[in-house]
Structure formats: C-alpha cells, structure tokens
Amino acid sequence: MRHHEIDQYARLSPLNRFDPRVKIVSTIILIISMAFLTDSLAMLFCLAFLMVLVGVSNVPVKHIVKSYLLAFPFIAFASLAVFLSSGGDTALGMFLRITDSVLALLLLVSTTPFFELLKALRWFRVPMIISSLLLFTYRFIFLLLDELERMRMARIARGFNGGKSILRKDALRTIAYTAGMVLVRSNARAGNIYDALLSKGYTGEIRTLNGLRASPRDAAFAVSFFAVSILAISIQIGVIGWTL
C-alpha cells in the first residue's frame, strides 16, 4: 500500500543540498519572528517568501497542500476560537501566523530526507532516545497502517458494515477490538525488531558514516531567512511603511 510520506520528494529537491542544521535553525528563527507578527502585510510577505521557496523546491504543490490539509482542522479550530473571542482581524492574524509556521515546517521536512533531519537533531544534542524513537516510528508507522488496512478489509470480507456511525455500539466494539489487536501485534513485532537490532550490534545509538558538512552556500540560505525575518519585523514596526 502506498502512503503519503513527508519526505518522498526530498532527495530530488534542490533545497536538499543545504545543510539540514542550517535549515532547522533558519526555519526556527523565521517561525519565532512570525510569532511576534500581528500586521497582516508582514505575514503575507512571509507567506509570499515561503511560496517562492515552494516553487523553487520542486516539491509538487499538491503534496504541500495535502500535508497542510492534515493540519488545517487544528488551524481552523484555533482561528475560530480567536474569532469568537477577539474578532475578525485577530483571527485572521492567528490564521496567517499558524499557516506561515506550518508552511515553513512543511518546507523543511519536504526538502530534507527524514534521516538527515534526525542526524541534524542529534548534532543539536537532542537525546538519542528521541531521535531513535522518531526514526523507528517513521519506519514502522507504514507497517502499522498496512496492518490496519488489512484488518479493515478482513472485517468487510466477513460482513462487517459498521463504523460509519458512532451510535452503533457493536460496530464501535469491533473497531476497538481490531485496534487492540493491532497494538498487540505491534508489541510482538517490537520484540522481534529489538532482537534484530541486537543481532546487528545495536547498542542504542544509530551510527552513520556520512557526517554533516556545512558549506559556504548554506550561509546564503541562512542569510535569506534572516533577511526575510528582519524585513517582516520591519514591516510590523512600521519601518518599511515610513520609508515608503
């Protein structure tokens, strides 16, 4: 079964050539800058910059949109809550801020192979247990999804037609049992995976041969993000407005 993988276009993207550490730091700086923005023009400016990067990245817009839509319910819910409490302008600001931040993160993960991201996180001293967990979760979540799909088909093949209504208790019970079985099987698989890791000499650290190497062009990447952050803040505090 084919799945939507966040980094499936990463290796083909020209943005992949930049050091992931530089990309992480640049993205974080941009997100923090955007967190202080309330001026819609400033936020739209950031959005425009990110859209240009999407265009340059060779990542299909459909992939970005599909990934964004996964987060959209939360964005919409948060904006709605702000709209009800503080009005339209503030809600629009919230919506744009979160959208910009999500887009920046999507760009980061869509243009960086997941394993490279984890190497960068380890370089930043993110605990080994977390980076290992992320790696194995990303590797094995697709197996889990395949397992769920197989069990769904098995249910249908045996005449199950529930699951569309939360009012059907028997259907919910069946689905709950199925989910429980997947967890049980995952637990058993986890034991086998651990044995396999031990058999290959794993001692807790995912070792790698290819270290990360920053180069002068990474500075250009960082400078562009930094410049956009400065410009956005300048628009926010009115410096650009005054100049114009």
Place this chain on the structure above:
Amino acid sequence: MDALNLTEVSYAYPDGIRAIEKIDLRVRTGERVALVGPNGAGKSTLLKIMAALLFPTDGSVEIMDEELTKKNAERLRRHIGFLFQDPDDQIFMPTVWDDVAFGPINMQLGADEVEVRVRDAMRMAGIEGYEQRVPHHLSFGEKKRVAIAGVLAMKAPILLLDEPTANLDPQGRRKLMKILDSLSETVVLATHDLSVAFELTDRVIVLKKKKIFDGSPRDLVEQADVLTEASLELPSLLRMMTEYREKSGRRFALPLTVEEAIKIVLEKESRR
C-alpha cells in the same frame, strides 16, 4: 573448532510453557544443518538461543568454543548473522543502502570497508541498483533479499536463518536458494519445508520440543515413523518415488533431487 555446542539446553517461556527440552547439539565449523519440525516445535526458539538473543533456562551454549553468558553475549553475537522470518522485523533504515550498512557500521568499521562490504553483499543478494530504494516500497521477495544482504554484510562466520523461503513465490524461492547455496559459512536453517532442507544441507535435525532425529537427509527420508511423529510430510517428488518403489518392487535409495529421480527412472528404461 565447533561453531556451536549446546548441552542439555532447555527453555521455558515466562508463562511456564516449555519450548524445548534437553537439546544436545554440536555444529562443526562449515557444516550446514537444517532444523525441521512442525509449527511450535521450538525451531525459532532454538535459533534465538544459538544467536544469544535468548538465554536457556537450563543447560549451556558455546559459540566458537566460548561459553555464552549475559556478560559476553554482545561480543559473541558478532559471530552470528541472524535472518528473521519476517524481513520487516530487521529492516530499520530509510534506504536499502543505509540498512545493509547498519550492521558493519555498528561493528565500527571504516567507511571504505563498509562501502566494500555493502556492495559485495548487495551483489550477492542480487539487489544492485537498489541503494536509494525505500524499503517499504519493496515487494516481500525484495525485502527478503535486502534482509539477507544486511546479514551477509556483517561477514559473520555463523549464519542462522529462520524459515528463509517462507512466503516467497517460486521465482523468489529459487533466487534465494541460489544465494544460500553459494554460502561458505556455517549455516543452521530452520524450516518446515523438507525440500529446502534436502537441497541446502547435509544434516537434518528433527525437533518436536526435543530432538527426535539427527542424521543425513537420506536416512531421514527412510524413517516414516519419525516423519509421522514430527507431523512432517515428504516433498511430492519423494512421495511419488516412495510409491513407485513400492509398486515397482525395485530397490533404490530414495532420491533427494529431481536429477537423482530422473536417473533412477532412466536406469529402469535403459534396462528394458
């Protein structure tokens, strides 16, 4: 030197169910041994004990003439390459190259050595060109060959294979058998497919929690009582030749391969 030496090894699961009882087993360096038996016979458990992934409840295990303890288990595991039945259990990394290199990198080999081992292992497993492929996009047979490459790259002197041909299509099975046949290491493989055991090994051990047979494939096929006790069935070729032998009244040793069977039949034809 003995590659593996098990003395009165028993294993009971935490819930008290005994998986294997008092197994004595010696495997010499370079030998190829098949563990056969029905489901639940203890084959996988025994393999995991040999691989120092499980510790026996009773008895002792020696790997390369050194007794296995919890302290030296990690070091002794380096002598063992273990192929799991489900390749998804032992493919961890984002790309095929990363996964095949996983073991050699953990052995802290230099970059050049790792590169050479990975290339050689991928060539032997027939997966050259798969370096940047993502494992969960591969077919079951391809994943199996990636798993084998990962084990071969470690260049362990002892290979333990758990149902290596299970769930493979005929072509996948043939490819895998060709790879396994080319190996020069000590091999212990667990299977309930007797044809695999006969083609790849010179010695067969029948397990049903205990060892009920230890000998050559030729001796095993003549012991119908052992096969019945272990709920094993002869491959169709052997069933056919057994019936032919009974009905024709001819005397011959049961053939283990198609070529031997053809020779027997042609011998009869040439005498006519």
